[in-house]
Amino acid sequence: MSAPDLRRIVDVARLLKTGALAPQDLVLECLEQIEARPQVNAFITLLKESALEEAKRAGTEIGAGRWRGPLHGIPVAVKDLIDVAGTRTTSGSALPSTEAVEDAPIVTRLREAGAIILGKTNLHEFAFGTTSEETAFGPVRNPLDETRSAGGSSGGSAAALAAGMCFAAVGTDTGGSIRIPSAACGTVGLKPTYGELPLEAIVPLSTTLDHVGPMARSVADAALLFQVMKGLQPMPLPAAPRRLVFGVPVPYFCERIDEDVATALTRARASFEAAGHETIDVAIEHASWTPHVYLHIVLPEASWYHAPLLVRHGSSYSPGVRLRIEMGRYVLAEDYLRALELRSALQLRVDRALDGCDALLLPTLPAAAPELGATVMDVNGHREPVRAAMLRLTQLFNLTGHPSIALPAGAGRDGLPRSLQLVGARHATERLLAIATAVEPQISGGPGSVGGGTG
Numbered sequence: 001m002s003a004p005d006l007r008r009i010v011d012v013a014r015l016l017k018t019g020a021l022a023p024q025d026l027v028l029e030c031l032e033q034i035e036a037r038p039q040v041n042a043f044i045t046l047l048k049e050s051a052l053e054e055a056k057r058a059g060t061e062i063g064a065g066r067w068r069g070p071l072h073g074i075p076v077a078v079k080d081l082i083d084v085a086g087t088r089t090t091s092g093s094a095l096p097s098t099e100a101v102e103d104a105p106i107v108t109r110l111r112e113a114g115a116i117i118l119g120k121t122n123l124h125e126f127a128f129g130t131t132s133e134e135t136a137f138g139p140v141r142n143p144l145d146e147t148r149s150a151g152g153s154s155g156g157s158a159a160a161l162a163a164g165m166c167f168a169a170v171g172t173d174t175g176g177s178i179r180i181p182s183a184a185c186g187t188v189g190l191k192p193t194y195g196e197l198p199l200e201a202i203v204p205l206s207t208t209l210d211h212v213g214p215m216a217r218s219v220a221d222a223a224l225l226f227q228v229m230k231g232l233q234p235m236p237l238p239a240a241p242r243r244l245v246f247g248v249p250v251p252y253f254c255e256r257i258d259e260d261v262a263t264a265l266t267r268a269r270a271s272f273e274a275a276g277h278e279t280i281d282v283a284i285e286h287a288s289w290t291p292h293v294y295l296h297i298v299l300p301e302a303s304w305y306h307a308p309l310l311v312r313h314g315s316s317y318s319p320g321v322r323l324r325i326e327m328g329r330y331v332l333a334e335d336y337l338r339a340l341e342l343r344s345a346l347q348l349r350v351d352r353a354l355d356g357c358d359a360l361l362l363p364t365l366p367a368a369a370p371e372l373g374a375t376v377m378d379v380n381g382h383r384e385p386v387r388a389a390m391l392r393l394t395q396l397f398n399l400t401g402h403p404s405i406a407l408p409a410g411a412g413r414d415g416l417p418r419s420l421q422l423v424g425a426r427h428a429t430e431r432l433l434a435i436a437t438a439v440e441p442q443i444s445g446g447p448g449s450v451g452g453g454t455g
Contacts, residue, residue, distance in 0.1 A: 008216075008217055009218075010220045012026065022055075022073075023072075023073030027055040027075050028052075033163055033165045034119075037163055041138050041141060041156070042122055042150075045080065048119075051117065055073065055075075058073040061114075068114035071228055074115050074167050076225075077121045077156075077168075078107060079123055080092060080120035082106070082212070083104045083107070083201035084117055085101060092125040095309060106198060107201075110170075121160055122137055122156030123153045123154060123157075124155065124321075126205060129152050130390040130391060131152045132151065136318075142159065142162075143185065149369045149370050151184030151390070152177060152390075153171075153172070153177040153181075154172060157215050158182050158185040159185055161215060161217060162185040168221055169215040170212065170215065179404060180394060182419065183364035184419075186417030187215060188219055189406045190226060190405045192211060193429050194211060196427075204305055205298065209297060209398045219407070222405065223237055223430070226430075240434040244278070246269075246272060246277060246279045246361040246422075248362065250281050251283045254362065254363065256379050256382055260368070264418045268361065272442055284349050289342060289346065290399065297336065302328050303326070361420060362420065364420060370390075394421070402424065403428070406420075407420055409444065
């Protein structure tokens with residue numbers, strides 16, 4: 001096999017377990033892809049020597065019958081917002097960084113499962129952006145069209161996956177930062193229920209909205225990573241019911257999307273119904289409040305964390321990131337507290353929309369990934385700022401904490417990926433993964449379809 005085959009972890013693991021494939025082969029293939037396409041700029045720190053050493057050790061363990069499970073010997077990339085012992089955590093910034101002494105808990109769990117940490121991926125500085133352009137290490141380019149954004153803020157993780165530079169990745173998501181780049185690059189990205197995975201030793205953006213989660217090439221792989229990151233032994237997911245009901249929140253979420261996104265949604269609904277499922281139109285009351293509530297939480301929380309850094313290193317921030325952080329200083333306490341109350345109200349509205357439904361089905365991005373350097377997106381003749389457009393369909397579920405997974409939904413007429421997301425009940429992430437597994441063929445064309453393709 002070779003990395004561009006983009007096989008799933010669950011397939012590769014069988015070959016590793018039997019000795020038909022060596023972990024060193026996987027690492028070398030990933031390194032070849034990284035070296036072949038430096039212009040994608042997916043990685044900030046590449047742990048080449050330690051990854052090869054870990055791969056050699058994994059091969060020895062597996063050969064001696066000490067197979068730890070399906071992640072044993074699998075190369076995984078980690079967003080450079082997350083501590084990996086012995087490497088610096090840059091957060092994509094020119095600010096002084098220090099070397100991490102210990103792994104973040106989620107990294108520890110991945111290592112214990114036998115995963116090989118291949119390197120740390122590029123990102124929008126301090127995770128405060130949607131395009132992965134504002135970074136001290138140069139913009140991440142979409143491997144499917146290098147004139148386009150890879151999305152953000154976990155752009156390097158998604159780009160690495162889509163380019164065959166790793167077999168899985170870890171990202172963070174405060175307003176869509178796992179799902180947006182997954183949509184832009186045609187991969188799978190899971191934002192679990194709020195608080196489900198530990199955030200220790202991860203640089204925060206907004207403590208009440210931050211999530212960490214897996215990015216992968218299939219739902220099965222995302223589920224495997226999620227279980228390990230949660231500290232569980234990998235187990236088969238519970239089977240989803242044979243007949244599922246999906247609510248499609250048409251108001252707000254389906255009103256301003258491009259023709260190819262609309263086609264992907266229509267095609268998915270028809271495929272669901274042909275498979276015996278049901279789709280119904282629903283509404284999330286007051287969804288239009290989302291950007292206002294979101295900003296009144298994320299801005300002051302980001303400003304609070306960065307206040308001492310701004311005093312010492314303000315000139316080292318990217319201008320756009322610094323502006324957003326500085327804006328947080330002007331949010332009144334009463335506006336922040338009001339936003340927290342409205343957050344709870346929106347949480348109940350999403351719960352109501354899910355009442356009688358197994359999951360919600362809606363677009364992830366309103367259009368294809370924007371061109372690098374673009375400041376506005378034109379969606380069916382409506383122009384809006386890139387950041388606002390890219391966050392519009394994802395950020396509500398950071399406010400409410402509901403689990404959400406982005407799935408590739410084929411390519412548009414421009415050849416670029418389109419994506420749909422499924423949203424499930426709070427504290428039922430594994431059930432959402434089971435549902436996503438059941439309908440992945442109808443959305444993506446088959447398990448492991450990445451890069452906007454089908455099949």
